[in-house]
Amino acid sequence: MASCDLAVIGAGPAGMAAATLAAEHGLDVVVYDENPAPGGQIYRAIETVSLARNSDLAFLGESYRAGAALARAFRASPARFMPGTTVWLVQKDRAIGILRDGKAAMVQANRIIIATGALERPVPVPGWTLPGVMTVGAAQGLLKSAAMAPSSPVVLAGKGPLLFQLAAQYVAAGVAIAAILETGARPIAALPHVWPAWRSGTIGKGLALLRAIRQGGVNIIRNVVALEAEGRGRLEAVAYRTVRGTGRIATPLLLLHEGVIANAQLTKAIPLAHEWNERQQCWQPMLDADGNSDVEGIAVAGDAGGIGGAEAAAHSGRLVALAALKALGKIGRIAHEALAETERTAWQRHLAARPFLDALYPPPDASAQLADGTLVCRCEEVTAGQIREAVSLGCAGPNQAKSFTRAGMGPCQGRMCGLTVAALIARETGQSMSEVGHYRIRPPIKPLTVGELAALE
Amino acid sequence: MNATTAEADVIIVGGGLHGCSAAYHLAAKGLKPIVLEKHVVARHASSASAGGVRRLGRHPAEIPLAQASLELWHRLGDMLGADGNFRPSGQVRVAENEAELAACATRVGETRALGYDFEELLDRDALRRTVPAVSPHCVGGIRVARDGYAFPFKATTAFRHKAEELGARILEGAGVTALDRAGERWEVATGRGRLRAPVLVNAAGAWGREIASMLGDTAPVKPTALMMMVSDRMPHFVDPTVGAMGRKLSFKQMQSGTVVIGGGFEGKVDHATELTELDFRQLAESATNAAAIFPIMAKARLVRCWAGIEGVTPDDLPYIGPSKAAPAAFHSFAFCGHGFQLGPIVGSITAELIVNGRTNLPIEPFRVDRFA
Numbered sequence: 001m002a003s004c005d006l007a008v009i010g011a012g013p014a015g016m017a018a019a020t021l022a023a024e025h026g027l028d029v030v031v032y033d034e035n036p037a038p039g040g041q042i043y044r045a046i047e048t049v050s051l052a053r054n055s056d057l058a059f060l061g062e063s064y065r066a067g068a069a070l071a072r073a074f075r076a077s078p079a080r081f082m083p084g085t086t087v088w089l090v091q092k093d094r095a096i097g098i099l100r101d102g103k104a105a106m107v108q109a110n111r112i113i114i115a116t117g118a119l120e121r122p123v124p125v126p127g128w129t130l131p132g133v134m135t136v137g138a139a140q141g142l143l144k145s146a147a148m149a150p151s152s153p154v155v156l157a158g159k160g161p162l163l164f165q166l167a168a169q170y171v172a173a174g175v176a177i178a179a180i181l182e183t184g185a186r187p188i189a190a191l192p193h194v195w196p197a198w199r200s201g202t203i204g205k206g207l208a209l210l211r212a213i214r215q216g217g218v219n220i221i222r223n224v225v226a227l228e229a230e231g232r233g234r235l236e237a238v239a240y241r242t243v244r245g246t247g248r249i250a251t252p253l254l255l256l257h258e259g260v261i262a263n264a265q266l267t268k269a270i271p272l273a274h275e276w277n278e279r280q281q282c283w284q285p286m287l288d289a290d291g292n293s294d295v296e297g298i299a300v301a302g303d304a305g306g307i308g309g310a311e312a313a314a315h316s317g318r319l320v321a322l323a324a325l326k327a328l329g330k331i332g333r334i335a336h337e338a339l340a341e342t343e344r345t346a347w348q349r350h351l352a353a354r355p356f357l358d359a360l361y362p363p364p365d366a367s368a369q370l371a372d373g374t375l376v377c378r379c380e381e382v383t384a385g386q387i388r389e390a391v392s393l394g395c396a397g398p399n400q401a402k403s404f405t406r407a408g409m410g411p412c413q414g415r416m417c418g419l420t421v422a423a424l425i426a427r428e429t430g431q432s433m434s435e436v437g438h439y440r441i442r443p444p445i446k447p448l449t450v451g452e453l454a455a456l457e
Numbered sequence: 458m459n460a461t462t463a464e465a466d467v468i469i470v471g472g473g474l475h476g477c478s479a480a481y482h483l484a485a486k487g488l489k490p491i492v493l494e495k496h497v498v499a500r501h502a503s504s505a506s507a508g509g510v511r512r513l514g515r516h517p518a519e520i521p522l523a524q525a526s527l528e529l530w531h532r533l534g535d536m537l538g539a540d541g542n543f544r545p546s547g548q549v550r551v552a553e554n555e556a557e558l559a560a561c562a563t564r565v566g567e568t569r570a571l572g573y574d575f576e577e578l579l580d581r582d583a584l585r586r587t588v589p590a591v592s593p594h595c596v597g598g599i600r601v602a603r604d605g606y607a608f609p610f611k612a613t614t615a616f617r618h619k620a621e622e623l624g625a626r627i628l629e630g631a632g633v634t635a636l637d638r639a640g641e642r643w644e645v646a647t648g649r650g651r652l653r654a655p656v657l658v659n660a661a662g663a664w665g666r667e668i669a670s671m672l673g674d675t676a677p678v679k680p681t682a683l684m685m686m687v688s689d690r691m692p693h694f695v696d697p698t699v700g701a702m703g704r705k706l707s708f709k710q711m712q713s714g715t716v717v718i719g720g721g722f723e724g725k726v727d728h729a730t731e732l733t734e735l736d737f738r739q740l741a742e743s744a745t746n747a748a749a750i751f752p753i754m755a756k757a758r759l760v761r762c763w764a765g766i767e768g769v770t771p772d773d774l775p776y777i778g779p780s781k782a783a784p785a786a787f788h789s790f791a792f793c794g795h796g797f798q799l800g801p802i803v804g805s806i807t808a809e810l811i812v813n814g815r816t817n818l819p820i821e822p823f824r825v826d827r828f829a
Contacts, residue, residue, distance in 0.1 A: 089737060097737060106737070271732075394614075396497050396629070403504050403610035411689055411760050442761045443735060450688065450718075451755030454748050456741040 004030040006324055007096055007109035008079075009087050009266065012040020013067065013310045014302025015115035016074040017317035018324075023079035025330045030107070031074075032085045032098060034446070038074055040117050041137060042310040043067025045145040047075075059172030060144065061165065063205065063310070070314060088444035090114070090270050092295050097456075099448055105457040111297045111324045114267060115317060118260035118303035121282070121363060122416045123158060124384075126228040126374050128256065132235025136257035140166045143173070150253045153178035155238045157227055158257040159185055159361045161206065161309075166255070168209040171216030178251050180213070181224040181240050183258070183364065190360035197356035200349050221247070226369060229254055258364055263304050265415060269441040270295065276434035279355070280307055281363035282419065283438055289344075290323035291316065299323065308351045315347035366423035376424070377417040379410020387421055391428040398422045398439045411447070414439040465491040465626070467811060468645055468654040470633050470668050473503035474609065474797065475789045476660035477616035477627075478804025481537070484623035486812050491654070492617075492625065493647055495632030495664075499613040501731070502662055502796075505765020506609040507685055507707050507719040509698055510798045512575055513548040513601040514564070518774060518822035519799065520573060525818060526802035527603060533612070533801065537619040541612025544712070545605035547697035549579070549588055551598040551750055557702040558597045565599060575601050590694040592752050598702070606698050606709050609797060616804070628652075633661075636671040638783065656811050657786045663726075663768035665776065665790030673782030675829045677771055678791045682724035682733035682764035684740055688757040690714035695751070704746040716757060718747045721794055724764040733764035769793045770828075777803055777823035779810065787811065788825050 008019045011033035023029040031038075039046040046067040049060065074081070082100060089097030096107045120137045127133065136156060142148040143166070153176040156163055163180070170177055197203050213220070226241040230248075237250045261282035268274060272285045272293040284306040291299040301320040302313030319340055326336040370376070372385025382405045387395075390404035398414075398421050401407050407421050408414035414421075418439050426436045444453075467483055469476045472494025483490040494500070510530050512523045534540035552558040565576045579598045584591060587600055617627060631647035636657075638644075643657045659668040666678040691714050698709040705720035722739040740762055748755045768791035770776070775796055780786035789807050792799065802818070809816040 092734070394498075400497060403499070409761070411758070413761065442763050443737075444759055444762065448759050449755065450744045450748050450757045450759060453737070453741050453759060454744040454755070456737065456744075 001095075001106050001108050003108040003110070004028050005110045005328060006030070006113065007032065007107065007111075008113045008115060009090070010040060010115035010117055010304070011035070011038040011074070011081065012042060012115060012117045012302060012313065013070055014117070014304070014313040014317035015040070015113070016070045017314040018113050018115060018301050018321040019079040020074045020077040021318050022321040022324055023077040025325050027325065027328060027330060029079040031079050031081045032087050033083055034086045036083050038071050038081065038083075039067055041141065043071065044141055046071050049144065059169050061169060061172070063165075064144070066311070086446040087266065088446040088448045090266060090298070092270060094297050097444070099446065099452060102452060103457065104448060104452045104455065111327065112299070113317070113320050113324065114298065114300045114304055115302045116263045116266050116304045118307055119263045119415065121258045121261050122420060123256040123258045124370060124374055124376050124420050125256070126371060127231065127235070128229055129375055129378055130229050130231050130235045131233075132231065132252050133229045133254045133256065136163050136166050136255045139255050140169070143169060149173055149175045152176070152252055154253045154255060155179050155181065155249055155251045156255045156257070157181040157183065157224065157238065157240070159183050160257055160259040161357065162260065163257040164206065164209045164213065167218060168212040171212055171218065177216070177218045178249050179219045179221055181227065181238070182220060182222045183224045183227070184362070185222070185360055186362055187360060189362070190356050193356035193359055196352035200353040202353035202357065259361055260303065260307055261419070262306055265413065265441055265445050267293070267300060267304065268438065269443050269445050270298065271441070272298065272300070274438070277306060279358045281366070281433070291320035292323065308347075308354060312347055312350035315343045315350065319343045319347060366420045367427040370420070370424065376420045377407035377410065379412050379416070380406040382407040382417070384424055387424045388428055391425055395425070396429070397425060397437055401425065402439065408439050413441055413445065462644070462651040462653050463491070465489055465652060465654040467491070467656040467658060468493060468643055468652055469658040469660055471660035471662055471665070471790070472498040472617070472627060472629065473501065473660060473662050474499070474613045474616065474800040475662070475792070475803055476658070477613050477620060478800045479658050479660055479789060479807045480620035480625040480627070480804075481616045481623070482804045482808035483811065484620045484625040486808055488812070490620070490625045491652060492627045493631040493633060493645065493652070494627065494629045495648070496731070497629050498617055498627060499610050502765045502767040503613045504610040505683075505685070505763060506797045507709070507717050508606045508609045508797055509548070509707060509709070510543060510605045510607055511548045511601070511698065511795070512604055512798070513550055513599060514700070515795070516774060517571055520568070520571065521819055522799055522802050522806075524573070526799050529801035529805070530607070530798070531603070533615065537615040539611065539615035539618070541615045542608035543605060543612070544607070545603050547587070548601045548604035548700070549584070549598055549697045550700045550702055551584065551588070551591060551595050552702045553595050554703075555596060560702055561597065561599050575603070577601070587697060588695055588699060590751055590753055592750055595750065600697070604698070612800065633668065636668070643785070655785055658789060658807055659786065660789045662790055663766045665768055665788065669776070669780070669788060669825065672780045672786050674780050674788070674825045676776050676788070676791070676825050677828050678768040680726045680728055681767050681769045681794070682726045683719065683767050683794050684722045684724045684735055684743070684762060684764045685717060685719040686740060686743065686759050686762040687718070688716040688754070689760050691716060691753070691757055694753055699750065701746065701750055704749070705743070706746045706750060708747055708750065715760070716754065718743060720746060726766055731766065733766060735762050735764060767792070767794050775799070775823055776825045777806065778820045778825065781824070781826040781829070
């Protein structure tokens with residue numbers, strides 16, 4: 001079995017920063033990422049955009065450009081980068097199952113840093129499975145990797161920094177936006193948290209985005225309380241309701257976004273110990289100050305350990321790498337403390353903006369307004385009503401909901417429905433989310449065929 | 458329930474298929490049983506099982522029970538109002554070479570000599586008619602027509618709901634912490650209070666050894682994590698559930714199109730947390746076996762692998778029947794990975810033993826003290 005000192009899973013800001021630092025200090029580092037190039041979601045295609053499509057950089061914005069330096073340093077470091085590689089298994093003994101070029105293999109790592117980033121919070125509204133409805137993150141991915149933008153006026157619905165960032169990028173790229181339907185920002189609730197967010201630069205960036213969007217003449221409809229994607233066979237219009245009344249906008253493309261959550265699929269599958277983050281309404285691994293999990297030698301960096309954003313992620317990656325260097329004897333305790341102090345201060349400065357953002361853009365209650373007919377599990381086509389019915393028949397939690405309804409048993413393994421199913425059960429049974437728990441996630445967590453497993457090296 | 462001691466006619470420890478089946482059969486005879494389940498109904502083997510309803514290849518000692526149980530499977534819908542998704546699509550065991558085919562013929566001969574004619578020898582052509590997708594190198598096999606498969610969770614819940622309808626109670630989150638005989642009654646302490654009943658049934662599966670030990674019976678059991686995997690939906694290509702003479706394989710395509718692959722490969726059990734860890738080296742062998750018999754599977758995408766915790770005994774046979782150390786206590790546990798099919802009949806046997814003091818089915822080979 002192949003082996004390495006340190007395996008880093010994910011080449012976004014946290015993974016790149018961690019791998020660069022660890023490799024520069026002499027560790028044998030291997031970095032796995034399923035994409036063809038480093039960057040992760042946030043800096044997707046950063047290398048090709050900065051080299052070949054320099055003109056695109058202008059509308060993608062300054063915060064995206066920040067990724068180029070990270071990617072350059074990463075490429076210049078001795079870390080071994082394995083693009084196009086999926087990690088379908090991580091065991092507690094730090095054996096890793098990878099798949100590359102159709103070949104499955106096991107690799108033994110001395111230490112592992114999980115930097116699998118964030119997922120967009122699923123937004124189950126009536127009609128969300130229609131062709132023509134996608135997420136803001138997916139649309140931004142197309143813009144970065146393929147310079148693809150919608151040709152007819154698009155509707156963006158939801159809230160959060162990413163939504164406004166994409167809107168500003170569309171405005172800069174000359175894409176027509178029919179409207180932004182903002183679902184309940186809470187500026188008053190966010191007021192007490194303004195100062196640290198201002199100091200971190202977050203508010204300044206946000207205001208610049210909003211200014212750019214307004215200058216583009218975009219119609220922002222606020223306090224939207226209900227949404228429905230309408231159409232026969234594909235999206236034709238978006239119907240909405242605000243506190244003032246209702247409206248309907250014809251559009252072939254609706255982009256949804258309700259913020260991001262830690263991508264806990266891998267950390268749950270191992271499983272590391274997790275806790276429920278009430279403010280961000282998601283599960284995240286329980287970590288110490290250095291990012292170490294409850295499993296010896298496995299640490300988590302960046303948004304996979306709790307949402308902090310791209311800039312925080314890079315500092316978090318270096319902090320976790322420093323802990324690995326200390327543990328493997330590459331740096332002494334004193335050197336570690338000096339280096340870690342700098343990274344921790346910078347990390348915390350960026351994290352300080354989160355309470356403001358979380359209060360300004362509170363996660364929606366995933367169960368409150370779900371009509372019985374709305375699909376929650378897309379893979380197995382299970383509705384909110386079927387989950388409620390299972391609860392009435394004695395279904396006590398998400399894992400039993402699998403047996404009762406097949407929700408969460410499809411190819412996505414509950415990435416899309418886990419939180420919604422749990423929230424429905426919590427509401428029906430009067431339990432809290434942490435009491436209700438989450439699906440047990442089972443490997444392989446990424447696609448693997450019977451033939452590939454049979455040929456496991 | 459915490460303040461006082463609740464009364465029942467029978468206390469059943471374990472809310473799996475066997476516990477729920479016993480509860481149904483007892484309630485159907487007019488008794489008021491209570492099932493104590495430490496977690497939730499069908500938490501372990503009874504939902505993780507591959508769900509084979511199989512007489513094919515069974516140990517001779519289990520055949521009379523399996524025969525009687527199959528008749529109950531075919532009547533499950535009438536009996537319980539829900540059929541547990543039982544599908545009598547047959548079971549086949551494949552021979553890959555002449556030596557294995559000869560072993561098939563021997564097996565069929567032995568079963569016939571015992572007086573059973575359910576196993577049918579298949580030659581190369583007959584195998585292909587029954588299982589057209591089978592690999593070209595396979596030379597024949599055994600078929601059993603009225604066997605099939607069911608959905609374990611649904612079968613267990615079907616027994617549970619009918620039992621409750623007839624007056625049985627199910628208490629979840631009620632793990633047994635102490636067990637005493639006080640006069641003519643069993644007194645059981647659980648995480649959800651104390652209960653009292655004249656009769657006790659141990660249907661605690663992989664945890665049955667601990668309950669047996671509280672009763673004074675020594676019954677060796679190894680908790681075992683039996684692994685399975687399931688593929689994405691595939692176009693329909695096979696009806697019967699398929700095993701192999703020379704390989705560890707249990708293979709079935711569900712009506713949804715997904716394919717469930719098992720075969721008794723073992724992962725690791727964490728007894729304290731009741732969680733399992735998969736062993737992908739073993740699962741790689743399981744995948745090899747599936748793709749060898751069904752070449753179409755090589756490209757099938759795996760959606761999920763899992764393991765269920767099951768109790769396995771030294772002779773691969775379950776414990777069924779009265780306690781030898783304690784009065785008015787009965788065992789029904791450690792079915793060694795092939796107890797799903799027996800669920801309907803063993804619940805009935807346990808009810809007969811309690812109500813009539815006897816059963817017509819031969820349960821001597823399953824006595825609890827056979828290793829004592």
